Amino acid sequence: MSEHTLHFKPAEGFRARSKAVVDNPFLRQSFRGAMDFLMSKRAAQFPDPEELESLRNLGEAIRQYNLAKLPDLLERLEANLTRNGIKVHWAETPDEANAIILGIIQGHGATRMVKGKSMVSEEIELNHAAEAAGIEALESDMGEYIVQLANEKPSHIIMPAIHKTKEEIARLFHEKVPGVDYTDNVDALIQIGRNVLRRKFQEAEIGLSGVNFAVAETGTLCLVENEGNGRMCTTAPAVHIAITGIEKIVEKLEHVPPLLSLLTRSATGQNISTYFNMISSPRKPGEKDGPEEVHLVLLDNGRSQAYADEQLRKTLQCIRCGACMNHCPVYTRIGGHAYGTTYPGPIGKIVSPHMLGLDATAGLTTASSLCGACGEVCPVKIPIPDLLIRLRSEAFSAPHANPAMRGQGAGHSSLISAIWRGWALVYRSPALYRAVSWLGSRFGWLMPSRQGAWTTVREPLRPAPKRLRDQLKERNKA
Amino acid sequence: MTIAQTPPGKPADVYFFATCVVDQFYPDAGMDAITLLEREGIRVHFPEDQTCCGQPAYTSGFHDEARQVAAHQLTLFPEDWPIVVPSGSCAGMMKHHYPTLFAADPVRKAQAEKLSARVWEFTRFLVDVLDFKPQDCGSDCTVVLHTSCSARREMGVHVSGRQLLGGLAQVTVAQQDHESECCGFGGTFSVKQPEISGAMVEDKVKSLKATGAERVVSADCGCLMNILGHAAWKDAQEGRPPTLPGEHIATFLLRRTGGAK
Numbered sequence: 001m002s003e004h005t006l007h008f009k010p011a012e013g014f015r016a017r018s019k020a021v022v023d024n025p026f027l028r029q030s031f032r033g034a035m036d037f038l039m040s041k042r043a044a045q046f047p048d049p050e051e052l053e054s055l056r057n058l059g060e061a062i063r064q065y066n067l068a069k070l071p072d073l074l075e076r077l078e079a080n081l082t083r084n085g086i087k088v089h090w091a092e093t094p095d096e097a098n099a100i101i102l103g104i105i106q107g108h109g110a111t112r113m114v115k116g117k118s119m120v121s122e123e124i125e126l127n128h129a130a131e132a133a134g135i136e137a138l139e140s141d142m143g144e145y146i147v148q149l150a151n152e153k154p155s156h157i158i159m160p161a162i163h164k165t166k167e168e169i170a171r172l173f174h175e176k177v178p179g180v181d182y183t184d185n186v187d188a189l190i191q192i193g194r195n196v197l198r199r200k201f202q203e204a205e206i207g208l209s210g211v212n213f214a215v216a217e218t219g220t221l222c223l224v225e226n227e228g229n230g231r232m233c234t235t236a237p238a239v240h241i242a243i244t245g246i247e248k249i250v251e252k253l254e255h256v257p258p259l260l261s262l263l264t265r266s267a268t269g270q271n272i273s274t275y276f277n278m279i280s281s282p283r284k285p286g287e288k289d290g291p292e293e294v295h296l297v298l299l300d301n302g303r304s305q306a307y308a309d310e311q312l313r314k315t316l317q318c319i320r321c322g323a324c325m326n327h328c329p330v331y332t333r334i335g336g337h338a339y340g341t342t343y344p345g346p347i348g349k350i351v352s353p354h355m356l357g358l359d360a361t362a363g364l365t366t367a368s369s370l371c372g373a374c375g376e377v378c379p380v381k382i383p384i385p386d387l388l389i390r391l392r393s394e395a396f397s398a399p400h401a402n403p404a405m406r407g408q409g410a411g412h413s414s415l416i417s418a419i420w421r422g423w424a425l426v427y428r429s430p431a432l433y434r435a436v437s438w439l440g441s442r443f444g445w446l447m448p449s450r451q452g453a454w455t456t457v458r459e460p461l462r463p464a465p466k467r468l469r470d471q472l473k474e475r476n477k478a
Numbered sequence: 479m480t481i482a483q484t485p486p487g488k489p490a491d492v493y494f495f496a497t498c499v500v501d502q503f504y505p506d507a508g509m510d511a512i513t514l515l516e517r518e519g520i521r522v523h524f525p526e527d528q529t530c531c532g533q534p535a536y537t538s539g540f541h542d543e544a545r546q547v548a549a550h551q552l553t554l555f556p557e558d559w560p561i562v563v564p565s566g567s568c569a570g571m572m573k574h575h576y577p578t579l580f581a582a583d584p585v586r587k588a589q590a591e592k593l594s595a596r597v598w599e600f601t602r603f604l605v606d607v608l609d610f611k612p613q614d615c616g617s618d619c620t621v622v623l624h625t626s627c628s629a630r631r632e633m634g635v636h637v638s639g640r641q642l643l644g645g646l647a648q649v650t651v652a653q654q655d656h657e658s659e660c661c662g663f664g665g666t667f668s669v670k671q672p673e674i675s676g677a678m679v680e681d682k683v684k685s686l687k688a689t690g691a692e693r694v695v696s697a698d699c700g701c702l703m704n705i706l707g708h709a710a711w712k713d714a715q716e717g718r719p720p721t722l723p724g725e726h727i728a729t730f731l732l733r734r735t736g737g738a739k
Contacts, residue, residue: 019673028677329660333677367671369664369678370537372631386578392539420535424543427498428550430527437502453672457679458707459714461503468496468505472512472524 014363017338027163031335034162038326041269042377059262060381062255063317070307073216073249074298080219084281086294094124097299101126101208101241102133104295108239110135110205114197116223116230117141118210119157119320120243120299123342123355126208138204140197140229142190149176155336157343158267158322163335197229207233207291211244212319213259214296216251221296223277224263226270231277240291242279246298247307247316259319262379267321302354302406309404311390315350317380322347324374324384330367339364346374350387353395358407362395365411434469441467488608491521493561495551495597497568497699498530500726504699507726511564511600513738514728518608522562525554531563533571536579538666545579552576552589561596562603564728565698566629569599574632599629601638601697601727614646616734622652622691623727624682624705626698627660639697639727646734652689656681663704679708687722694724702726 021027046052066073078088091097097120105113113130115121115137127148130137139148143160147153149172154160161169170184173192180192209230213222221242223230234240250256264270283290306312325331325345336344341352341361349368353361365388374384391405398417399409426432444463451460466474492515500508512522531551536544551572555561563569576590604610623639630636636658643651662668662678669675683705686694696702702724709722732738 015671015673018671022673022677329662329678330671330674333674365539366667367674369627369660369662369667369675371627371660371664373627373658373660376631389537389539392537393541394539396539397541417540420538420540420543423535424540424546427529427532427547430529430550433529437498440502453669454707455711456672457676457711458704459710461703461707463502464505466505468501468508469524469526471505471509475509 012363014338014340014367017340018334018367021334021338027335028333030165031163031332034159035326035332038159038269042266042323042326043269045265045269045271055258055262056379056381058258059319059379060317062250062259063319063380064314066250066255067247067307067313067316069251070247070249073251074246076251077214077216077219077249080216081221081296082219084219085284086219086221086279086281086296089295089297090300091124091297092300094299094301097124097243097297097301098126098129100297101243102129102135104239104241105130105135105206106133108205110239112200112204113137113206113208114140114200114204114229114233114237115144116207116209116225116233117144117160118208118243119154119342120210120245121208122154123301124243124299126243137208138197138200140200140227140233141225142193142227142229145193145197146172149173153337153342155344156322156325157320157345157347163337197232201229201232201236204233204237205239207235207237207240209234209240209242211242211248211296212263213256214244214249215253215256216249218253219280220253221279222256222260223279224260224273224275225277226268226274228275231275234277234279235290238291239293239295240279240282241295241297243297243299246300246303247318259380263319263321266323266377266379302356305405306351306354312354312387312404314382315354315387317382318347318351319380320347321379323377323379327373327377329369329371329373339367346384346388347382350382350384350391353391353405353407357410358391358395358405359410360407362407362411365391365395437463437467441465441470488518489520489560491523491557491559492603493555493557493559494522494524495528495531495561495563495568495572496524497563497565499568499699499703500564501528503703504726507564507699507728510726510732511562511728514604514610514732514735515562515608517738518610520608523557523559528554531568531571532579533568533575534665536571536575537664541579548572548576548579548590549586552586552593555593555596559596560598560603560607561593562598562600564600564726565700566599566626566633566635567698567700569597570628570632573597599633599635599638599697601629601642602633602635604731605638605641610642610645612642612645612731612735614648614734615736616646616648618648618650619693620650620652620689620691621730622654622686622689622694624654624661624686624694624696624698624701625658626696626701629697630658635697639695642727642731643695646731649734652691654685654689656685661701661705663700665700668704675704676708679704680712683709683712683722692723693730694722695727695730696724697727699726 127137146161155163174182212224282294331345395411440463496508532544532548580586580590625636661682662675
């Protein structure tokens with residue numbers, strides 16, 4: 001693991017962190033309420049199942065079309081952005097991305113950066129790197145600002161502070177923002193945040209943002225947001241640095257509207273976001289505003305590993321709407337922090353193994369009942385349950401040569417593998433199965449009343465005294 | 479994910495793939511499903527050598543082991559009869575995952591595809607193929623239906639159970655909150671992540687009980703094992719008699735419609 005993953009909580013603690021949330025009725029209720037709200041908002045946006053299905057099919061087709069041409073599109077994007085005056089940088093790792101960004105900042109002798117919401121900047125833990133270099137990195141999205149004040153990480157990719165109550169936020173503002181009296185009036189709290197940020201937008205030398213769609217044919221960076229802070233970050237400071245993953249690319253401008261519609265409706269249940277920014281160049285001669293320099297950092301960080309495999313490539317279709325989290329019964333029970341990864345929930349479970357390796361994430365792949373709710377709501381039809389099954393097989397099979405994934409076999413255990421081999425031996429041999437299941441039916445009453453994890457909240461399992469096949473035989477004899 | 483399946487005419491013969499859970503833990507559900515089919519004038523064939531569809535190993539990531547077990551089932555259904563499975567989850571495995579599991583094996587892939595096309599989830603078979611119209615001879619009662627995630631999202635058969643219960647004149651089907659949410663079973667998930675699975679089944683049992691229904695019925699014994707196991711555990715913890723009995727929908731339907739004839 002690189003030093004930048006140190007800030008992630010190791011995956012081994014996952015069960016303990018899940019338990020802590022599950023055992024907290026207040027948090028349980030709070031997550032349940034929040035997810036119910038988000039689910040109903042999305043449902044209200046898609047009253048017509050046929051329209052939804054045809055839009056999802058279109059979304060999937062657009063994402064797959066563009067992924068199929070990815071290497072070519074990346075080259076065209078770079079050429080067209082360069083032509084438009086935007087400087088393009090390539091980063092293979094989080095360390096490289098941080099070095100590029102800090103290099104740009106330090107090249108300007110700058111020390112103050114305001115940030116729009118960017119999950120890729122969370123992925124590379126840019127704030128830590130900036131802080132270590134003596135650069136202030138201030139989050140300007142209200143949710144991100146709150147989690148930054150609390151010295152936490154986002155617990156949801158769209159609603160970073162969804163785990164916090166307004167009372168917690170009120171206390172936080174009172175304690176951390178100088179001169180602020182306690183108030184849990186939401187409008188007042190937002191106004192406090194605005195006042196702080198307004199000054200920072202004026203002072204900042206650097207604005208950082210993410211990118212929702214990068215359009216190759218025009219060299220345009222599209223940014224979806226609701227608070228206007230994205231527009232401030234990308235226009236007020238003299239230098240704008242955008243960062244995104246290499247997969248966020250579409251060939252044509254006409255690919256954007258369907259994806260945008262799917263994104264906002266799936267994510268927040270909005271018909272359209274309040275702001276939609278299209279950034280095509282730095283300030284041109286004669287223009288009165290806009291940054292003097294625009295940079296784009298394109299990050300790989302394991303994406304090319306997913307890309308290389310036909311099935312795993314589907315992971316990269318994601319447009320980061322977060323609907324899979326909102327509908328996930330596991331996420332609803334444990335919230336985002338328990339996962340210990342930048343991206344929580346179902347999408348986090350399938351994308352993080354490529355970023356962090358299976359050695360850090362093998363256990364996470366088991367945190368799903370494969371109920372399929374995520375795949376059902378995914379606006380670009382990523383088969384998340386199938387990908388989880390694939391990742392389990394990569395994680396738990398014995399290490400072999402030329403694996404498709406970093407950390408393949410990391411979850412391998414000789415004992416567990418032997419148990420499954422024994423299981424297969426019994427269930428592929430009818431005579432053996434008959435013998436074993438007969439023993440079960442005869443001596444089932446001898447089964448222990450404590451059966452490991454099963455009986456922590458359930459009565460023990462006991463085979464029936466007469467198997468179906470025995471009952472059938474008796475009946476047919478009679 | 480719903481796959482359109484054209485109903486054949488009412489067949490004279492069907493295979494019954496009981497599933498390992500029904501064979502060993504819920505044999506009554508299997509007997510009752512077979513009796514219902516026979517009552518409709520169908521000869522039900524139970525291949526003696528059947529074991530398990532292979533799903534536990536498949537979803538746990540042990541695909542070689544799943545393939546060995548699944549390959550054995552491929553050999554058991556030589557006649558071109560429908561294969562009726564009293565579980566949405568196991569039917570989903572055979573219908574949707576067998577072809578993937580054998581994708582690299584041309585011979586077995588072809589066999590798997592032929593078999594998949596003949597697999598029917600039990601309630602769907604009753605409704606779509608047999609046009610089963612139950613004559614309710616029971617007294618008034620309220621039940622609540624739990625549909626498994628595989629039945630709902632993989633097999634698209636969540637309407638069948640509702641249709642069957644809706645056809646029972648004296649039966650009211652209660653509506654639980656978060657109906658489409660998973661009960662938390664998920665096979666090995668229940669023991670690999672017991673805290674999360676436990677929280678899910680706790681919430682599921684609460685919502686089922688909050689309806690006031692006198693029992694829960696389901697077409698999936700995996701979910702029943704989990705839901706009833708937790709309900710009984712909770713009752714035992716709190717020292718009260720059982721508060722949420724439950725059974726496979728086949729058992730309920732058979733009893734409501736006069737039993738074996």
